[in-house]
Amino acid sequence: MTHSNPLHHFIFIYLAGFSTQKYPLLKRCYRLTLAALLATVLISPGFADENLGRQERRTGFLVVAADRGFLGNEEIIDSFQLFAKGRNASLVFVTDERTRKYLRNGADMLLRKGAECIVVIPLFISAATPRYLLVRQLLEKEKLDVPVFQARVYGESFIAVEDLTDKFRTIQEPAETGVVVVGYGAVDNDSEQKMQADWQRIAKKASAGFDFPSISVLVGYDKKDEDAEKRTIRLKHGLAEAANRNGGKGRIVVVPFHFGPRFDSMMSFNTGLKRLLPPGAHLLEDSGSDTGASINSSENTGLVTRNLATWMQREANRSQPPASGDMGVVILSHGSDFNWNETMREAVRPLMKRYKIEFAFSMADQPTIERALLKLEQRGAKTAVIVRVFAMEDSFRTPVERMAGLDIEGVAQDTYDAHAGQGHGHGAAAAVPAPRIRTSLPIQTVGGIGASPLFAAALLDRARLLSKNPARDTVILIAHGSGSDRQNELWTRALEDVAEQMRKAEGKEFHAIKVATWREDWPDKRTPWVDKIRAMVEDARKEGGSAIVIPARTTGQGPEDKFLSGLEYDLGSGFAPHPKFVQWVDEQVRAGMAQFADARRSNLTTVEAGDYAPSPEKDLWW
Structure with a gap:
């Protein structure tokens, strides 16, 4: 019953x-x-x-x-x-x-x-x-x-790192404060050393950017025997030694980070820990502040509850094989006015029956992406792929991986540059990184059009539709470009690769296919390129053909009307909307699903299951 x-x-x-x-x-x-x-x-x-x-x-x-x-x-x-x-x-x-x-x-x-x-x-x-x-x-x-x-x-998980980082964020004057992180649960010297190594790994990642003058880790014992008092004294000495390592400069804050005893608000491991503090040291209270006063305790407890629930939900979702019906997709693209944004929405509409799709038109703006992920959660998604619809593969990759926690979980580098590699150069990273996105959705990120064969095929279609005499016409592929000379060179190489693919297809019928970048956001570097591109357009006319200008962009057009004013040319448009663009997005999502499968295999370990022998049918779903 x-x-x-x-x-x-x-x-x-x-x-x-x-x-x-x-x-x-x-x-x-x-x-x-x-x-x-x-x-x-x-x-x-x-x-x-x-x-x-x-x-x-x-x-x-x-x-x-x-x-x-x-x-x-x-x-x-x-x-x-x-x-x-x-x-x-x-x-x-x-x-x-x-x-x-x-x-x-x-x-x-x-x-x-x-x-x-x-x-x-x-x-x-x-x-x-x-x-x-x-x-x-x-x-x-x-x-x-x-x-x-x-x-x-x-x-x-990265959520554990974020939970500890949340504690660090409440510490006043971090550059003047030494930190001691205290864990719990060892029973002998071997377990203490192994657990301490794990706490040190978490503390190192969580403290990045705070400039603490010192950070130490201690692990309390989960063992009650005749040596318990000796271990308590040892912990007390450990706290004093950690305080001394700070060189007597500034404050010492002890940060409990554990799932240790907590019988009530008074009888707990933290209460005992407070009695062991060396002179001048402060315990980070359950309220979440090193003063014990800045955050309401019940509100903080509720936040901890939700964070742990989110972690459980995320681990449950990570354990399941990805299915297209459960897949959420965030289309992350630069965005512009309503017309530009609506064009991108229309471009992926054929995929909306297969996947749950939300949009985050921005240059990897975290609140915008978080909003899209929340909407996917509400729609019942179990996983999410963020498709970065930008020209280069590394465009906004670093900040997206960081906000999704992939820098913690071994996929990305443990560095943070708010605009690394994307080539626009707007703004600067904060000294202390912003909180990562806590979501129940496991996330993978893919994208960067680069020299995709689908991109090349779509741009070739654009050129052929405009050309009246391919044997005489010159196709000019023009991308946004970068302020970095190195990055702009990479961009140019990718365009050359696209042009070569076009030539090997049916593009060999054209008189020529040339490439360039506007470097449009950097006036001091833009002028020589504008002159160069105008010369390409004029040469096409001199050679008896037309200039077919194709913006090598995700969608729409660039500043061609402004920078080519007074010249004759035929102007195409970017990648989307086009059937090849739909195919590219679908391929990206499928690549993300494959990444989930790989991550799931590394995430799960098996426990001996007796004489169980799974049937082929169960293998298919599990």
């Missing part, structure tokens, strides 16, 4: 994870409460949504987290409830070997709901955390009859 009362599930899963061995004073209360519940109704652990379709039931999500005590577990449960809506999911708190029973119960509940595989989502900062290693061992012993996959731990 199964009941869907969320309160029953709430109470049961909390009690299931609570360690009575560590807290004997609560043991009697625990037993009486559990007996009363079981005497009243038989329930299954977890919070799986009862009203699920077959597709939603096929993957069971088992969220595992270290037992933190009442208030800490409540906070995780709040995040889990946001995540579990619309999913076949359960939550288990990890204590010791007794957790095996609750892992089995959680898995059985997922299976009864129709799960054909289980994805474990580990809410741990380090994969070396002993309680997480225990989970893996216990699941291997269970020999479940369905495949079990382990997603990455929370600490390996």
Whole structure:
């Protein structure tokens, strides 16, 4: 008999994870409460949504987290409830070997709901955390009859870095403040060293741009024995040594970053940590401020809850094979007035039945892209490909990868230049990077037209439609250009590649195909190129033909009317709209889907699944 009362599930899963061995004073209360519940109704652990379709039931999500005590577990449960809506999911708190029973119960509940595989989502900062290693061992012993996959731990996501960075943003005068990040969960020297390395990796990435004079990492122990007091003294000395490494200059702020004990607002690891602080050091309070006063505590708690739920949702989406019906696409293009923007919308309309498409007309403006991603979430997308519809492959790639967290997760470089490589040169990067976009959608970014054969074919079509006498006419491909000489040279090479492709197709019928860039936003470098292009147009007439000017742009035209004033020429338009442009966008999206498949394979590890042998049909969907 199964009941869907969320309160029953709430109470049961909390009690299931609570360690009575560590807290004997609560043991009697625990037993009486559990007996009363079981005497009243038989329930299954977890919070799986009862009203699920077959597709939603096929993957069971088992969220595992270290037992933190009442208030800490409540906070995780709040995040889990946001995540579990619309999913076949359960939550288990990890204590010791007794957790095996609750892992089995959680898995059985997922299976009864129709799960054909289980994805474990580990809410741990380090994969070396002993309680997480225990989970893996216990699941291997269970020999479940369905495949079990382990997603990455929370600490390996960019969201973990952002969560720590959020704490750093509340520190006043960072250039004058030494920072000590404190984790939790070690049980011996080996686990401490491995966990410390993971915390150091996260802290290094999170602190980029803050100019802290020093940053140290310490890891507290999750072990109660006769040496507990010695380890407390050792932690106290570690805090003092970290303060000394700051050279006595400025302040020291201790930043807790862990899922350690939190029984209530007073009984917690952080409360004990505060008593160990060396003179002059401050603890970053739960309010989120190093003064403990700038952010309302309940608002901050709600933000943490939403952030963890977003991470769970994202990991769940990352674990699933990409499907076109779940695919969201953001068309990121320069944009202009309504007419320009509407032309781009019309150009991709044939793909709107296949993909969920939103637009972000901008030069990689983060709020504009975030708005598009939010709309895709609301439309039910599970993943998102940002297609950068710009001339060069590296145009805006760096800022887009950063805002999507790809610089943290191993796809992009760990550097940030707000306009690196895009060639327009508007504005400058801030000293401290802006927050990345937290979204439940895993993101890949593709694009850059470059010397695409589809681009070349479309521009050749434009020229042939305008030419009345190809044997005498000269085609002139003209791109926007860059202020950087090196970048402009790369742009010119790409145009030469396009021209050569045109010649090898049916473009050999033209008298000549020439290339140039306007370098239109840089007056000091523009004038020689304008003169050069005007000469090309005049030479075409002198040679007895016409000048066919084709803007090598994503859509529309450039400043031809202004810079070629007084000359005779025929003017074409850019890539879109054109059937080849639709094909190019579709190819980009498919490339993004392939990247998701690669990322999924690297994201998931398998747990021994007994004698399970997947059928070909299951291989197709999983």
